[in-house]
Amino acid sequence: MTRARDVANAGHSTTATTADTISQKTSIDLSGTYSTHQLLVADAYNFAGDTTVNDNLILGKLSDDGNDFVLEGSHTLQGTGQLEAGYVTSSGIGSVDGMTGELGSAITGSPNLNLTTGTLGSGVTFPTGHMIFLGEKRVTSTAATISNATSWTKTGNGTAARDLDLTIPAATVAKFSKIVVTASHMMIIGPGSAFTLAETKFRRENSNGDSDLGFRHIIGFGGNQHNFEASCQRSEIDTSLPSSGDVTYSLQVRKHHGNAAYADYIGPLGAETDTTAVIFAYGVV
Secondary structure, three states, X not given: OOOOOOOEEOOEEOOOOOOOOOOXXXXXXXXXXXXXXXXXXXXXXXXXXXXXXXXXXXXXXXXXXXXXXXXXXXXXXXXXXXXXXXXXXXXXXXXXXXXXXXXXXXXXXXXXXOOOOOOOOOOOOOOOOXXXXXXXXXXXXXXOXXXXXXXXXXXXXXXXXXXXXXXXXXXXXXXXXXXXXXXXXXXXXXXXXXOEEEEEEEEEEEOOOOEEEEXXXXXXXXXXXOOEEEEEEEEEEXXXXXXXXXXXXXXXXXEHHHOHXXXXXXXXXXXXXXXXXXXXXXXXX
């Protein structure tokens, strides 16, 4: 490969020679006439005499070292050509229009890169507080009831397929500092001999141990004359995620305080058939 070792010597221009490197001089003196397209490489340039440029004369540095170009002298500069300045190589690319390929993991930008299209990879790190949707589960009521729910029971129709619960894989859980869980469903409570009251709570199941989330939510009223039916929604934030294992969040229900006198029966998905309930979760970075 042919390269220029010394494209200029002090005081005059030279022609390129075959060598292994391009050498950047400390200083080059400019004078005389430059009639061919030339590149000079130095830290500084000095007009040592009157200078005529009749083609493109490029005053360059190998790369941007953080120091300004130095061009000094008080002689006459004239001619029909152009005097230019710039870097032989650059620490960055001004435009990537038309380029293809994959950005490396260490690429940064200042100002921040403006990525307007494409898909972010799984290794992208989001800022603290960013929320990402993790999934949902929907179940449909067949108007079944839980008639003896004095102990905590998953909200659903009594079958695993209709349980209002959601499992988050361990690999996903590990990416977040907390998880927000929300459930929305209908509830019907038959009047007990004392009150018409039920209660719900969120439960987290994990191989390292199960745990309740937040507080019990009481639903109903103090009388016992009528059924109570309402649309219910609640959310909780799991701030102490387990270090390993999948987690399963479920909405659970029972008669208030586990007392049979507080409800005759409970329909955790309402009294109507084809009523839909949903549980969903967001991860917080």
